[in-house]
Amino acid sequence: MGGDVVEKKVEKIVKGGNDVAILRVKAGVCEKCGERIYTKDVHKKIEDIRSELKQKATEMYKPIGRTYAYESVIT
Numbered sequence: 001m002g003g004d005v006v007e008k009k010v011e012k013i014v015k016g017g018n019d020v021a022i023l024r025v026k027a028g029v030c031e032k033c034g035e036r037i038y039t040k041d042v043h044k045k046i047e048d049i050r051s052e053l054k055q056k057a058t059e060m061y062k063p064i065g066r067t068y069a070y071e072s073v074i075t
């Protein structure tokens, strides 16, 4: 915080278990530090999606690629 908060549509990456979903969400974004604030409804929806990913209930999601884990620590 510390700057003006502007409403924007932002990309949000949600991880549940080993699965990941890319979402477009409405957020208040601090112009100064980029911190995001979500409404209660958006936050709830994000957590619902996280649970669905964990439970592998992903029929509604469109697969767009593969996710890889890079084994080494990048320093």
Ligand SMILES: [Zn+2]
Residues within 6 Å of the ligand: 001, 002, 003, 030, 031, 032, 033, 034, 035
């Ligand atoms: Zn800020």
